[in-house]
Amino acid sequence: MRAMTQRTNPPRKKTVSAARPSPDKPQDRRRKSSKVNRAWLHEHVTDPYVKLAQKEGYRARAAYKLKEIDESCRLLRPGCRVADLGAAPGAWSQYVRRRLAGKGAAPGALPGLIVALDLLPMEPIEGVQFIQGDVREATTLARLHEAVGGEPLDVVLSDMAPNLSGIAASDAARVAHLVETALEFALEHLKPDGALLVKLFHGSGYSQLVRLFKDHFREVRAIKPRASRERSAETFLLGRGLKQPPASMQPLKCLE
Numbered sequence: 001m002r003a004m005t006q007r008t009n010p011p012r013k014k015t016v017s018a019a020r021p022s023p024d025k026p027q028d029r030r031r032k033s034s035k036v037n038r039a040w041l042h043e044h045v046t047d048p049y050v051k052l053a054q055k056e057g058y059r060a061r062a063a064y065k066l067k068e069i070d071e072s073c074r075l076l077r078p079g080c081r082v083a084d085l086g087a088a089p090g091a092w093s094q095y096v097r098r099r100l101a102g103k104g105a106a107p108g109a110l111p112g113l114i115v116a117l118d119l120l121p122m123e124p125i126e127g128v129q130f131i132q133g134d135v136r137e138a139t140t141l142a143r144l145h146e147a148v149g150g151e152p153l154d155v156v157l158s159d160m161a162p163n164l165s166g167i168a169a170s171d172a173a174r175v176a177h178l179v180e181t182a183l184e185f186a187l188e189h190l191k192p193d194g195a196l197l198v199k200l201f202h203g204s205g206y207s208q209l210v211r212l213f214k215d216h217f218r219e220v221r222a223i224k225p226r227a228s229r230e231r232s233a234e235t236f237l238l239g240r241g242l243k244q245p246p247a248s249m250q251p252l253k254c255l256e
Contacts, residue, residue, distance in 0.1 A: 047061065049061035066096075066157070066197075067227075075155055075195055075197065075238075076096060076099040076155060078112065079111040079112045080113075081151060082112070082154065083155075084096060084115070084117070085117050085182055086158055088121065090116070093116045093122075096114050101127075113151075113153075115128075115131065115147045117132075131144055135182075145189075148189055153194060155197070156196045157197050158179070158198040160181075161199055161201075169204060173205070175201055179200055179212075183216065187216065192241070193242075194241075195239065195241075196239045197236055197239075198237050199236055200236075200237055202233045210237065217243060218240065219240040220238070220239050222237055
């Protein structure tokens, strides 16, 4: 009788799979968000321009960006006619109101004109005509043209900025479109020696927008006010003194 042998299977090798990073748990995401919010809040409440705005009655620290540019470039004076695009919550219009009044923010008849426009609502400011609407829509532009009237403007201000998606090409096109909209409006309504101030961002399309300004203005200057946070890519482009405008402005081919 043959001896029976017990068959044993060879031990299986253990395989070690590469560790996969586990997705953040909801509580982890909440902690990160809370840290970011606390950091932003701390920076905001300790910001000297925020404190100054609260002290001087401005609705936002952005007023000091315009104030610095105005004092450096002498944009505004009593009696000016001004359009403020992207005006909400109204800090720029507040500053313009005080400058045009000549003696601060005293109530009463205001020499000059201030027309403000924004997609968002804005609390009233004495002496400022406000239009709520999208500047990219023909009906809104028609209301803006009507409010400005037949007399030319001294200054067009644009603090307009799109909601950024993080996709460079798309965001550059959105910024360019708003800058071109402000420029087209300025070409139609500015005095020959008038000025256009717009907000834009360093990055894709920036040099093309600077070149576009140089095509239409005798003097072009890029300005980064101290009140603009250092980490921000925003800058302001000032065009002054219109060249002979063309019959029609062609869009930027590289940003279409």
